[in-house]
Amino acid sequence: MNMHDQSGSAKLLRTARCASIAKHAGRRAFALAAALSLSACSALTTPSAPTAFMATGDLGTIIERADGSVTLINNTRNEIIGRVTGLGDLSHASIVYSRDERFAYVFGRDGGLTKVDIVNQRIDKRVMQSGNSIGGAISQDGKLIAVSNYTPGGVKVFDADTLALVTDIPARYVNDLGEEKQSKVVGLVDAPGQRFVFSLFDGNEIWEADFNQSPPAITRFKNIGKQPYDALISPDGRYYIAGLFGEDGLAMLDLWHPEKGVLRILPDYGKGEQKLPVYKMPHLEGWAVAGKHAFVPAVGQHEVLTFNMETWEATGKIPVHGQPVFVMSRPDGREIWVNFAFPNNDTIQVLDAETLQIKKTLKPGKAVLHMEFTPRGEHVWVSVRDDDKVKVYDTRTYEVLAELPAQKPSGIFFTHRAHQTGL
Amino acid sequence: MNMHDQSGSAKLLRTARCASIAKHAGRRAFALAAALSLSACSALTTPSAPTAFMATGDLGTIIERADGSVTLINNTRNEIIGRVTGLGDLSHASIVYSRDERFAYVFGRDGGLTKVDIVNQRIDKRVMQSGNSIGGAISQDGKLIAVSNYTPGGVKVFDADTLALVTDIPARYVNDLGEEKQSKVVGLVDAPGQRFVFSLFDGNEIWEADFNQSPPAITRFKNIGKQPYDALISPDGRYYIAGLFGEDGLAMLDLWHPEKGVLRILPDYGKGEQKLPVYKMPHLEGWAVAGKHAFVPAVGQHEVLTFNMETWEATGKIPVHGQPVFVMSRPDGREIWVNFAFPNNDTIQVLDAETLQIKKTLKPGKAVLHMEFTPRGEHVWVSVRDDDKVKVYDTRTYEVLAELPAQKPSGIFFTHRAHQTGL
Numbered sequence: 001m002n003m004h005d006q007s008g009s010a011k012l013l014r015t016a017r018c019a020s021i022a023k024h025a026g027r028r029a030f031a032l033a034a035a036l037s038l039s040a041c042s043a044l045t046t047p048s049a050p051t052a053f054m055a056t057g058d059l060g061t062i063i064e065r066a067d068g069s070v071t072l073i074n075n076t077r078n079e080i081i082g083r084v085t086g087l088g089d090l091s092h093a094s095i096v097y098s099r100d101e102r103f104a105y106v107f108g109r110d111g112g113l114t115k116v117d118i119v120n121q122r123i124d125k126r127v128m129q130s131g132n133s134i135g136g137a138i139s140q141d142g143k144l145i146a147v148s149n150y151t152p153g154g155v156k157v158f159d160a161d162t163l164a165l166v167t168d169i170p171a172r173y174v175n176d177l178g179e180e181k182q183s184k185v186v187g188l189v190d191a192p193g194q195r196f197v198f199s200l201f202d203g204n205e206i207w208e209a210d211f212n213q214s215p216p217a218i219t220r221f222k223n224i225g226k227q228p229y230d231a232l233i234s235p236d237g238r239y240y241i242a243g244l245f246g247e248d249g250l251a252m253l254d255l256w257h258p259e260k261g262v263l264r265i266l267p268d269y270g271k272g273e274q275k276l277p278v279y280k281m282p283h284l285e286g287w288a289v290a291g292k293h294a295f296v297p298a299v300g301q302h303e304v305l306t307f308n309m310e311t312w313e314a315t316g317k318i319p320v321h322g323q324p325v326f327v328m329s330r331p332d333g334r335e336i337w338v339n340f341a342f343p344n345n346d347t348i349q350v351l352d353a354e355t356l357q358i359k360k361t362l363k364p365g366k367a368v369l370h371m372e373f374t375p376r377g378e379h380v381w382v383s384v385r386d387d388d389k390v391k392v393y394d395t396r397t398y399e400v401l402a403e404l405p406a407q408k409p410s411g412i413f414f415t416h417r418a419h420q421t422g423l
Numbered sequence: 424m425n426m427h428d429q430s431g432s433a434k435l436l437r438t439a440r441c442a443s444i445a446k447h448a449g450r451r452a453f454a455l456a457a458a459l460s461l462s463a464c465s466a467l468t469t470p471s472a473p474t475a476f477m478a479t480g481d482l483g484t485i486i487e488r489a490d491g492s493v494t495l496i497n498n499t500r501n502e503i504i505g506r507v508t509g510l511g512d513l514s515h516a517s518i519v520y521s522r523d524e525r526f527a528y529v530f531g532r533d534g535g536l537t538k539v540d541i542v543n544q545r546i547d548k549r550v551m552q553s554g555n556s557i558g559g560a561i562s563q564d565g566k567l568i569a570v571s572n573y574t575p576g577g578v579k580v581f582d583a584d585t586l587a588l589v590t591d592i593p594a595r596y597v598n599d600l601g602e603e604k605q606s607k608v609v610g611l612v613d614a615p616g617q618r619f620v621f622s623l624f625d626g627n628e629i630w631e632a633d634f635n636q637s638p639p640a641i642t643r644f645k646n647i648g649k650q651p652y653d654a655l656i657s658p659d660g661r662y663y664i665a666g667l668f669g670e671d672g673l674a675m676l677d678l679w680h681p682e683k684g685v686l687r688i689l690p691d692y693g694k695g696e697q698k699l700p701v702y703k704m705p706h707l708e709g710w711a712v713a714g715k716h717a718f719v720p721a722v723g724q725h726e727v728l729t730f731n732m733e734t735w736e737a738t739g740k741i742p743v744h745g746q747p748v749f750v751m752s753r754p755d756g757r758e759i760w761v762n763f764a765f766p767n768n769d770t771i772q773v774l775d776a777e778t779l780q781i782k783k784t785l786k787p788g789k790a791v792l793h794m795e796f797t798p799r800g801e802h803v804w805v806s807v808r809d810d811d812k813v814k815v816y817d818t819r820t821y822e823v824l825a826e827l828p829a830q831k832p833s834g835i836f837f838t839h840r841a842h843q844t845g846l
Contacts, residue, residue, distance in 0.1 A: 057524030101480030
């Protein structure tokens with residue numbers, strides 16, 4: 001265990017933020033409110049000064065991968081409201097939120113776990129919990145933060161309030177030589193019933209950990225397929241599906257029926273990936289479900305695949321502009337938005353979920369890494385890494401509504417994720 | 424038009440709230456935070472003083488129907504945090520939230536529309552917009568509030584910021600005598616694409632109003648069935664379904680295909696309601712969808728009905744304890760929770776969504792009016808009107824975790840609804 005409490009430094013965009021508060025308060029004719037807000041702003045001599053009138057339902061974070069920082073945004077006013085720095089290596093980072101939406105837990109590539117207070121725009125706590133980590137999740141009740149690690153492998157589970165270590169799950173397996181080893185862990189998600197589910201890349205296993213008891217009750221599913229490299233859970237938290245790097249098809253666990261074991265579905269998935277170099281393995285957590293169809297990125301092909309979620313049978317292939325990375329459903333399910341791997345990563349395509357036709361092709365700029373829809377779907381935010389900007393689109397007219405500066409932006413995460421399972 | 428700006432009075436539970444902030448801050452060792460919070464609390468000489476450190480993701484409101492007030496709660500700590508009074512007749516009231524979760528819009532039975540600032544625990548604005556209203560909705564972009572009226576009928580649409588009237592839609596129709604009349608309006612919901620959809624009780628019509636233009640473009644669907652009395656929209660915002668008081672079956676509009684018109688589905692729905700007196704028409708907005716099945720309350724029968732959402736065919740009947748009122752899916756879809764009309768309204772039954780068996784029968788107390796799940800489903804809050812309390816249950820163990828006092832509580836609304844369509 002390698003835990004250091006690093007308080008870190010937080011930098012505020014004070015002027016812009018306070019001006020915005022004053023304008024906002026003034027427009028609504030709250031004399032007292034304006035006075036208090038301005039006074040709070042002029043008193044901002046430390047990064048821990050509180051913000052008056054804060055509601056958090058329309059806030060979000062953008063990972064700035066090169067700088068180890070997150071930009072804080074408001075998705076009603078399409079504005080940057082602050083920035084927090086000192087988060088370490090964010091080259092493959094992700095974020096989950098506390099159930100009150102006050103804290104963003106940032107999982108860094110270097111094993112850093114940082115709890116950012118987005119209301120007060122500062123680092124609340126930070127621990128180095130491993131040498132190399134790949135993602136995390138927050139428990140159903142919001143009390144536990146789990147992190148999956150490459151080095152030394154395994155899963156560590158922390159108290160969401162204090163970041164104190166609660167449980168260490170080394171994820172040991174026995175290899176072909178009969179040796180006990182610790183596995184890299186991937187595809188970590190939260191599931192209903194206070195559970196975490198994850199996959200052992202080296203161990204070829206899926207584990208389900210039930211945290212209704214302490215230590216957690218762990219159920220191991222062995223020989224699920226070679227080298228699971230990522231996974232998703234369906235929006236209702238029922239189906240856990242892992243992609244396999246070492247063979248074709250996908251490994252599926254029905255969490256309502258663990259007694260049925262792990263099944264192989266879509267046996268052709270990944271086949272033919274040798275035909276083209278695979279520039280980037282697609283993100284499985286981006287799978288879209290619209291009606292009874294699920295839309296998934298093909299591996300190494302210029303295609304989006306569809307399958308039926310009742311029969312688990314492939315139903316079609318949609319030719320697209322490049323190798324898809326994220327395949328995401330607009331919240332109303334009417335459209336599927338797709339971005340692509342290098343060298344086609346300047347483009348987004350929008351598919352009609354019913355006709356399966358390409359409806360629109362957009363060119364946001366150089367290196368489109370991620371998309372995040374506002375919760376009710378009227379806008380989508382797009383990070384354009386090599387242009388150092390984030391663009392906000394109207395999803396009805398496809399117009400650009402705003403462009404915001406960000407340093408090498410990657411993942412975008414809005415606070416409504418606090419209320420969803422499996423993110 | 425009958426609009427009065429009534430500032431109203433707001434009452435804070437100051438002592439309890441400030442003590443809670445101090446305890447909270449102290450536990451987390453924020454010296455500065457605690458100092459600032461306490462100072463804010465001791466300065467609470469007016470109800471408009473701001474709250475520092477407010478995150479709003481785990482807040483909610485409970486309607487106290489007899490007192491014309493709402494109790495404000497925190498669903499992480501299972502605590503009451505405040506109370507706002509002066510909201511008029513709340514005997515059939517409902518609430519929607521602004522997209523930042525700061526404001527609760529309360530639709531009163533007396534035509535009052537009140538914008539409650541839940542961060543500062545006060546009435547922000549209040550208008551009397553009709554003589555008798557039955558519900559409301561907030562537009563996809565959060566900028567418009569629509570209210571459906573009985574007296575004088577029609578829909579009024581307000582600016583969400585100022586509560587200024589934006590559009591009046593009188594909902595006129597021509598009756599059998601050839602006279603133009605204004606219809607009572609029911610089943611008002613928001614739909615994706617900045618639309619509102621509603622039904623004309625007297626006019627036997629469904630209207631879709633597209634607010635991407637001003638005045639809105641209105642599409643009328645006539646002769647949809649006699650006396651639509653309530654409606655629901657599917658969670659993705661695609662299917663609008665109205666219940667018919669004057670005949671059997673349901674009227675369904677596929678908003679992806681308005682050119683197909685309104686179809687009659689489940690032709691036997693409501694049949695046989697004469698066999699038992701109907702104590703209360705069920706709430707259609709409570710319909711549960713789990714997998715491909717939808718679960719709906721039978722009218723006047725001790726049954727929950729199931730139907731297939733692809734074929735729209737009835738698939739079964741589940742005998743239950745009384746006439747169901749709300750039939751709600753736990754967020755993970757694994758269980759269906761049902762409450763009942765008088766005289767069986769002391770009971771909740773829990774159905775297994777897969778086996779369709781009754782799993783558990785609970786007796787929360789006298790007059791169980793409403794249930795609200797925490798967004799990820801680990802708890803459910805239950806209002807027990809005649810016992811003047813709200814009970815919080817663990818949905819895994821069915822244990823009561825907390826009991827909170829409330830005056831004749833009815834609807835319970837958590838802030839994550841800000842991010843959902845059709846509520």
